[in-house]
Amino acid sequence: MASYIMRRLLIAIPVLIGVTIFNFIIINMAPGNPVEMFVNPDATPAQIELEKERMGLNDPMVIQYFRWMNSLLHGDLGYSYSTYEPVTQVLLERMGPTLLLMGLALFFGLLIAIPIGILSATKQYSKLDYATTGFSFLGISIPHFFLGLGAIYIFSVQLQLLPTGGMMTLGSGGGFVDRVEHLILPVFVLATGIAGKKIRYVRASMLDVLGQDYLRTARAKGLREFVVTNKHALKNALIPIITVIGLEIPLLIGGAVITEQVFQWPGMGLLTIQSIMSRxxxxxxxxxxxxxxxxxVANFATDILYSVADPRIKNN
Incomplete structure (x- = not known):
């Protein structure tokens, strides 16, 4: 197991270095000038060039990259161009709300998807199976922004049961009940999309396993169907399920960009939009x-879970 983990870590290091290079080049080649976003609108071209020189934006891209990497290796992510705050502080302030939102959405999405997917597989071609398939397709097809706006219109505007957005009511102490009320709609939107995709994966994975000969043998020995399905079948269906769960963790960040913008949730997604607009x-x-x-990290954790679920993998 130790050698397997070490191999995966050695693969991850050059990938991360490549990502930093690609990340730096793409962002710095983007059109627009960050200096023009926050200097005085009456500033002359000479003053703008002087400010760019002061910030090091006129240096060759290679020099800028190594200067950024040197700061990064010393734990310094620089300062925000728009707020003048340390970037590390800005990220830490926004990371908590996003992790809370993402964690709850992933938890409830899987809590819905796994049992429904198993039940749908065991009741193949039944009315329940068709109903779960329909829900799955709806969850996949409806865009996050459309579902979010629809939920706001119904539950906030018409019924006035839940707040339209934000993390807490302005002027309140932000108590537990108030936070929960603000979480319900964005978690519902993200969890619906997750559950819609994962039900199909879980169902397909379970169907592949349920027809195996060893399960017929287990039933012939008199084991209850619940034990056959949830102990023997589910264990061997775990690897495809682990794959899609591991892939969902980074994808949730992309989904949160839209959802946080719709609900004005003060997390990483909203920060991304604001940073793009202000360059x-x-x-x-x-x-x-x-x-x-x-x-x-998600891919690494998925690899480790693979090896736990199927010990043959770590020998490959």
């Missing part, structure tokens, strides 16, 4: 780097 290069590079690290 805040240091913050954008930090967000992309953090996303890449999350993707690598």
């Amino acid at each position: 805040d290069y240091p913050t954008l590079m930090a967000i992309n780097l953090l996303t890449a690290v999350i993707v690598l």
Whole structure:
């Protein structure tokens, strides 16, 4: 197991370095000038050039990259062009709300998808199976922004049961009940999309296993169907399920960009949109780097879970 983990870590290091290079080049080649976004509108071209020189934006891209990498290796992500705050502080402030939103959405999405997917597989071609298939297709097909706006219109505007957005009511102490009320709609939107996709994966994986000969043998020995399905079948259907769960963790960040914008949730997704609009290069590079690290960690964790679920994998 130790050698297997070491091999995966050695693969991840050059990938992460490549991501930093690609990340830096793409962001710095983007059209627009960050200096023009925050200097005085009456500033002359000479003053703008002087500010760019002061910030090091006129240096060759290679020099800028190694200067950024040197700061990164010393734990310094730079300062935001728009707020003048340390980027590390900005990310830490936004990371908590996003992790809360993402974690709850993933938890409830899987809590819905796994049992329904198993039940749908065991009741193949029944009315329940058709109903879950229909729900799955709806969850996959409806865009997050459309579902979010629809949920706001019904539950906030018409019924006035839930807040339209934000993380807490302005002027309140942000108590537990208030936070829960603000979480319900964005978690519902993200969890619906996750559940819609995962039900189909779980169902297909279970159907592949349920027809195996060893399960017929288990039934012939008199084991209850619940034990056959949830102990023997589910264990061997885990690897495809682990794959899609591992891939969902980084994808949730992309989904949260839209959802956080719709609900004005003060997390990483909303910060990404704000940084793009203000051409805040240091913050954008930090967000992309953090996303890449999350993707690598998710893939690494998936590989480890593979080896736990099927010991033959770590020998490959």
